[in-house]
Amino acid sequence: MSREGKIAQTFVELADTLVADFDVIDFLQQLTARCRDIFAVTDAAVVLAYPGPQMYSPAPCDPSPALSKVLDLALREGPALDAYRTAExxxxxxxxxxxxxWAAFATQARGAGYTYACAVPLRLRRETLGSLLLLRATDSPVPLDDLAMAQAFADAATIGLIHARTLRHTDTGTINEQLHGALHGRILIEQAKGYLAAYRDVSLGDAFDLLRDHARRHGLLLSTVAQRAIDTGDLPRPPAGPHHPAEDAPAE
Structure with missing residues (x-):
């Protein structure tokens, strides 16, 4: 698929939140995956704010070893926090x-192999939910045109998240408070990856792919599949289809 086709597909994906089984973790995970592919960045992460200036990272649920080393600091200083605070x-x-x-963040990021960093806010009018962090380990930064496109993705994602809230007819609490449940879901998924990787004897990345593919195939929330993997060590059985008593009648 061409780059233009991937960009168009991404906007469609970011608009697809008005469904009953919308999964915020999978939604944000897909956003980071698309950014890595389209913008040729080494890593991407979404950070959200709850409450006030405190930040947490719900995606990706399968960070690279390098990204894992810098995410904690990225929540306290650096481009992701600045993009959230300034909404720019x-x-x-x-x-x-x-x-x-950014001294501590830059030192940690360079030690992990990154050379350039930038971020865009997840914003809609006066409300900012968090930011999208982009990291490169190359000899050139993210082009400004790509940064503008990343901002368009972030804006579309924010609108999608607000639409998801509307679908649920939620009238109380801020969007960030509702998204705070994503943090618990991310923790479940991290734990489930470990259980499933050990049970299936696969890598953590492959374990995450198994969790996500199973959730999508059977219309389940990723956190639901993760909880089942923690409880049993394996993937849940697919939901049973509707039972028709007539099917049990002996054929004449």
């Missing part, structure tokens, strides 16, 4: 010349 994109920057306020 943070342009691609060389981590070897990062602002003093």
């Amino acid at each position: 994109p943070v342009a691609p920057g060389d981590l070897s010349r990062a602002p003093a306020a």
Whole structure:
């Protein structure tokens, strides 16, 4: 598929939230996967805010070893936090010349092999839900045109999340409070990956793919599949289809 086709497909995916089985974890995971592919970034992560300035990361649920090393610091300083606080994109920057306020983040990120970092906010009008962090381990930063497209993806994702809330007819609490449940779901998924990887003797990445594919195939929430994997060590059985008593009658 061409790059233009992938971009168009991504916008369709980000609009597909008005369904009863909408899964916020899978939705944000797909956003990071599309960014890695389309923008040729080494890693991408979504961070959300709850409450106030506190940040947590619900996606990806299968971070690379390098990304795992910097996510904790990315929640406390650096481009992801700045994009959230200012509700403005943070342009691609060389981590070897990062602002003093990013000192710990830049040191950790460079130690993990990253060379450039930028971020865009997840925003709609006056409300900002979090940000999308993009990291590169190359000799060039993310082009500004790609940063603008990443902002368009982030805006579409924010609208999709708000539409998902509307579908549930939720009138109380902020969007961030509702999305806070994604943190618990992410923890479940991380635990389930370990259980399933050991049970099936596969890598953590393959274990996550098994969880996600099973959830999508059978119309289940990713967190539901993860909880079952924790409880039993394996994937849940598919939901039983409707039973028709007439099927049990002996043939004449």
